[in-house]
Amino acid sequence: NAGVTQTPKFQVLKTGQSMTLQCAQDMNHNSMYWYRQDPGMGLRLIYYSASEGTTDKGEVPNGYNVSRLNKREFSLRLESAAPSQTSVYFCASSFFDRGLGNEQFFGPGTRLTVL
Amino acid sequence: KQEVTQIPAALSVPEGENLVLNCSFTDSAIYNLQWFRQDPGKGLTSLLLIQSSQREQTSGRLNASLDKSSGRSTLYIAASQPGDSATYLCAVRFGGSNYKLTFGKGTLLTVNP
Numbered sequence: 133n134a135g136v137t138q139t140p141k142f143q144v145l146k147t148g149q150s151m152t153l154q155c156a157q158d159m160n161h162n163s164m165y166w167y168r169q170d171p172g173m174g175l176r177l178i179y180y181s182a183s184e185g186t187t188d189k190g191e192v193p194n195g196y197n198v199s200r201l202n203k204r205e206f207s208l209r210l211e212s213a214a215p216s217q218t219s220v221y222f223c224a225s226s227f228f229d230r231g232l233g234n235e236q237f238f239g240p241g242t243r244l245t246v247l
Numbered sequence: 248k249q250e251v252t253q254i255p256a257a258l259s260v261p262e263g264e265n266l267v268l269n270c271s272f273t274d275s276a277i278y279n280l281q282w283f284r285q286d287p288g289k290g291l292t293s294l295l296l297i298q299s300s301q302r303e304q305t306s307g308r309l310n311a312s313l314d315k316s317s318g319r320s321t322l323y324i325a326a327s328q329p330g331d332s333a334t335y336l337c338a339v340r341f342g343g344s345n346y347k348l349t350f351g352k353g354t355l356l357t358v359n360p
Contacts (some may be wrong), residue, residue, distance in 0.1 A: 136290075163346060175291075175336075175350040182346060190347060222290060227289055235281060236348060238291040 136222055136239035138223050144245045145213045153208040153242050154181050155223030163228040164206035165190075165236065166198060166222070168219040175222065182228065211245045249274050249341045253351035260327055261359050268322040268354050270337030276314045279338040281348065282311050282322050285334045294335075295322070326356045 139154045144241030157164065166178040181200040195217060197209045204227075210217055223239040250273045262268050270280070279298050283291040287354045295304045295311040297320070303312040310323040324331060338348040 165346070172352070174352045175348075177339075177347050180346050197332055199314075228346065232260075234346070234348075235296040236277065236338075238283075239292055240290040 133160065135227055135232050136223055136237055137152065138221075138239040140242060141240065142243045144247065145210075146247050147214060148210065149213050150211050151213065151244075152210075153221055153223075153244075154205070155207065155211075155239060156205045157223075157225040158204065158226075159225060160203070161225040161227050161237075162203070163226045163234070164200065165224040165226075166196075166208045167222045167224065168192065169222060169241075170219050173176065178221075211243075213244075214247045218244060218246045229245070249339075249349055250261075251337055251339050251349050251351040252338040253335075253337055253354050255354060256352070257355040259357040259359060262327060262329060264327050264358075265323070265325050266327055266356075268324070268335050268337075268356070269352055270320040272320075272339045272340070272349075274341055275318055276342035277315060278342060280311075280313055280340075281308075281338045281352045282320075283338065285353070286334060287333075291336065297317070326354075327356075329358045331360050332356055332358050357359050 136157045141152045162183045165180040167175045169175045179198040181187045184203045221242045224236045252271045281296045282294040297313045308325040334351045334353040337351045
């Protein structure tokens, strides 16, 4: 099992360009998440998808859109990149049950620089 | 505001030492708490998940405890090794936040040979 995979690993964009970060999981999890990690800020939730067909905003959704393509895949799109979106982006997944824990498993990250 | 704090921000110990990493949180109404390890330039590796009904969890040389009433968790690492050097992150799923994990900023651990 590959777990959670992300592509690309690195990306450099110019201000105003668009791109899509891809994420896939092979653990049959129902929930998927996108986080960003910035020095001094920790990890912050951008968007999440509780189950296939649903998406919801997290703490810092502005400037991003997401698509839950199917149960395995969850993509993050930057429509018009800004330097403030320079960050490391992590995708995570979990099997969510209201009565149980929600252990999240993370991908290796995408390091994005916006010039 | 629901927050997670990890102190100290950095810790350096000699190899073989037993050590404790601390995590505190502002609201005792939690679903669970998760400890992660992050190596430089890498993703997060889940170490232990403690449910709100549990007091502790163990995996190998790691033991995590949870005290909801005081808003604290500790990660105990026995017989530390240079390979344990990494940033350790604590994350809490607070009550009322069905999906969101709130992360601390981490403790950077260095184990010196």
